[in-house]
Structure formats: C-alpha cells, structure tokens
Amino acid sequence: MTEESDPQDAIDSAGESKADALDPRVAEYTAGQKQEGIPFIGAGPGDPGLLTLTGKELVDEADLVVHAGSLVSSELLEEHCSHAELVNSVGKDLEELIPLMRDAYEDGENVVRLHSGDPAIYGAALEQIDALEREGVPAYIVPGVTSAFASAATMRTQLTLNEVANHVAFTRPQGKTLDPEDDHIADFVGMGDVTTCIYLGTHAIPETMDRLLEHEGVDPETPVAVVYHASWPDEDVMVGTVADIGEQVEAAGYRASAMVIIGEAATGSGYERSYLYGDWANRGGDGEGDAAEYPDDGKTAEPEVDD
Ligand SMILES: C[S@@+](CC[C@H](N)C(=O)[O-])C[C@H]1O[C@@H](n2cnc3c(N)ncnc32)[C@H](O)[C@@H]1O
Numbered sequence: 001m002t003e004e005s006d007p008q009d010a011i012d013s014a015g016e017s018k019a020d021a022l023d024p025r026v027a028e029y030t031a032g033q034k035q036e037g038i039p040f041i042g043a044g045p046g047d048p049g050l051l052t053l054t055g056k057e058l059v060d061e062a063d064l065v066v067h068a069g070s071l072v073s074s075e076l077l078e079e080h081c082s083h084a085e086l087v088n089s090v091g092k093d094l095e096e097l098i099p100l101m102r103d104a105y106e107d108g109e110n111v112v113r114l115h116s117g118d119p120a121i122y123g124a125a126l127e128q129i130d131a132l133e134r135e136g137v138p139a140y141i142v143p144g145v146t147s148a149f150a151s152a153a154t155m156r157t158q159l160t161l162n163e164v165a166n167h168v169a170f171t172r173p174q175g176k177t178l179d180p181e182d183d184h185i186a187d188f189v190g191m192g193d194v195t196t197c198i199y200l201g202t203h204a205i206p207e208t209m210d211r212l213l214e215h216e217g218v219d220p221e222t223p224v225a226v227v228y229h230a231s232w233p234d235e236d237v238m239v240g241t242v243a244d245i246g247e248q249v250e251a252a253g254y255r256a257s258a259m260v261i262i263g264e265a266a267t268g269s270g271y272e273r274s275y276l277y278g279d280w281a282n283r284g285g286d287g288e289g290d291a292a293e294y295p296d297d298g299k300t301a302e303p304e305v306d307d
Contacts, residue, residue: 007094010134011127025140034058035140038101038111038132040125042118042144046073047231048080050145056080058142063109066101071116071257073232081114089113098131105137113139118146121170122199146170148197151227151259154237157268162275165195165265173201173208183211189242189262190217198260202228205260206246212262218242225266228258239266 029035032054039058044050051059059065062084067077069090077086089097105111119125119141129139148170152159159168174183188196189212201208205226212218220243228236238248242262249258264270 005098005135007098007127007131010131014130014133029140031141031143035138037138037140038105038113039140039142040113040115040119040123040129041142042120042123042146043067043072043076043114043116044145045117045147045150045231046076046229047150048073048076050150050231051076051080052142052144055142055144058112059084059114061110062112064101064104064111065114066097066111067114068116072114075233084112094127094131097128098135101128102132102135102137115144116147117150118144121146121148122172147199147227147230147259148261150230151197151225151261154227154230154235155225155261155266155268157265159195159197159261159265161195161265161268161271163272164270165193165263167191167194169194169196170199171196172199173204175200175204185262186212186215186218189222190215192217195261195263195265198262201260202226202249202258203255205249205258208260209242209246212242222262223264223266225261226254226258227261228252228254230259 025035032052034054034057039055041055041058042052043055044052059080060083062081064087065077065081065084066087066089067081069088087100092100101111101113113125113128115123115125117123120143125141129141132139148159148168160166169184169188171185171188172178173185174180185196185198185208188194198208209224212222213220220241222242224240224242224245226238226245226249228234228238236252236254238245238252240248245260
C-alpha cells in the first residue's frame with residue numbers, strides 16, 4: 001500500500017490540516033444538507049421510521065449501501081435499501097473498505113455508508129471520511145438518532161431532568177479499547193446528577209456494576225435501565241439498581257446491543273417542574289418582558305429554560 005493510500009497517514013495529515021484551518025465546507029453547509037460525496041448516514045437505532053428524511057432520500061438513490069452489519073436492523077435494510085447492492089462492513093478493515101467505496105464512487109455509483117444510531121457516537125466514521133478524502137473522494141455526515149435517545153424514549157423519560165440530572169455522559173466501559181484508568185463510569189455515577197449512558201458494554205454489565213459497588217461515592221440503589229435493541233421488534237427492557245441489574249442481564253443472556261442508563265433519570269421520577277412552563281419564562285432572559293417577544297437574532301442571550 002502506498003503512503004498516499006495508508007489510512008493512518010490520511011488520519012495524521014487530516015488532523016494536521018484541521019488543526020491549522022477550518023474546512024471551508026463547515027461554513028458552506030448546514031447539517032442535514034446534501035453535499036457532494038459519500039454520505040455517512042446515521043441509520044438510527046433500528047426502527048426504519050427513525051431514519052431521518054434526508055437519510056431516507058439518500059438511501060433511496062443509492063446503488064451501493066455499505067452498512068454496519070447487525071447493528072443496522074435487517075428491517076431497515078429490507079424496507080429502505082433492498083434496491084441497492086448491500087455490503088456488510090463488519091470484518092473489513094480500512095484497507096479493504098476505503099478502496100471498495102472509492103472505486104464504486106469513481107465508477108459513478110451512488111455510494112452511501114450506513115452507520116447505526118448517529119455516526120458521531122462510537123461510529124469510527126471520521127477515520128473513514130479522512131481516508132476517503134485523502135483519496136480524493138469527498139464525504140460528509142448525516143446525523144441520526146443515537147441509541148441513548150431511543151432508549152430514553154422507550155423508558156418514557158428524559159436524560160436531563162430538573163433537579164435530578166443536569167448532565168449526560170455518553171461513555172463505554174474498560175476493555176480492549178479502553179484502559180481501566182480511562183474508565184470514568186464510577187466517577188460519572190458518583191457525581192449523582194449525571195445520567196450515564198453506557199455504549200458497547202452489554203457483555204460486561206455485571207463486572208461494571210461490581211466496580212461501581214466498590215466505588216465509595218456510588219449508591220447501590222441507584223436506578224439502572226438496560227434497553228436491549230431499542231426500537232427493534234424484539235426490544236427488551238430490564239430495570240433494577242446498580243446492586244441487582246447485573247444478575248438480571250446475566251439471566252437474560254444479553255451480550256451485545258443494549259444501552260445501559262444509570263441514574264435517577266432512568267426512572268423519570270423525583271423531578272421538579274421546570275422553569276420553562278412557570279412564571280419565570282414569562283419574564284424573558286433578562287427578567288423583563290414576555291418570553292414570546294424574545295428576539296431570535298442569534299445575539300440576544302436566550303432564556304435558560306430548556307428543561
Ligand atoms: C458501535 S456502538 C454504535 C453506537 C451508535 N453509533 C449510536 O449512536 O447508537 C454500538 C453500541 O451502541 C448501542 N446500541 C446500538 N444500537 C442500539 C439499540 N438499538 N438499542 C440499544 N443499544 C444500542 C449498544 O450499546 C451497542 O453496543
């Protein structure tokens with residue numbers, strides 16, 4: 001493989017140029033606008049209805065769909081992609097994937113890359129985009145619904161909740177990719193007002209909970225929801241606490257494809273009414289006037305009432 005087509009070299013040189021100057025396309029396009037090149041589309045969590053309209057238009061026009069294997073639901077592939085050639089990216093390294101997409105694109109095919117959820121979360125999309133662009137093939141991201149959001153919807157809750165959780169952590173447990181010292185799950189949970197969403201951790205839920213139980217700041221009764229295959233027909237939900245959820249998941253036998261939500265917000269209980277629908281909103285951002293008159297000019301500070 002030449003230096004020109006070495007993905008690591010592409011990543012390094014893209015990193016250098018991005019640190020120097022903003023890509024002009026940042027100012028040229030807004031998220032959701034179609035651009036020249038291969039779109040990296042967030043397929044959403046599984047339900048075909050949770051693909052965005054732009055994502056659907058792009059897959060409708062596709063000749064080749066390179067998808068993220070079993071994480072993109074077969075229902076979605078059947079419903080939206082059956083007209084196209086399908087290639088499963090699982091088991092293919094960058095050295096195989098990049099020429100595959102590049103050659104098809106250069107042959108004039110409409111190529112789309114379908115990632116599960118949103119490509120910006122544990123999607124490894126950027127390294128593919130940088131490597132493609134190094135090969136002269138433009139690429140861009142079309143966002144999707146990440147599985148944490150789908151799981152919150154299943155649980156009929158919010159990830160942020162007034163007086164319960166002001167912060168959300170998207171995280172993963174230690175393992176092959178993450179060293180133990182870089183596993184911050186116990187720190188997030190120990191903070192108390194953080195909703196912790198664990199990706200890529202289904203196989204390690206009992207061990208993760210054991211580590212939390214050893215952590216001084218973590219209450220063993222902290223609620224935990226595990227949503228397997230959120231939005232799929234076989235979606236399954238388990239609820240418990242840090243102390244007992246591990247056993248439940250082990251008994252159910254799930255080893256992949258679940259979202260773990262830790263924190264009071266998982267239950268949707270214990271919150272206080274927000275300021276948004278209270279008197280405070282009627283006073284506007286500066287405490288004066290009616291919120292309805294708040295000028296959406298991008299310059300006036302907005303009222304902090306998004307709870
Ligand atoms: C490689 S990551 C990809 C995440 C994806 N980009 C997203 O935004 O949801 C895969 C992990 O996402 C979570 N995941 C993906 N789809 C899911 C679903 N439908 N239900 C629950 N968790 C899901 C699981 O934790 C899984 O291990």
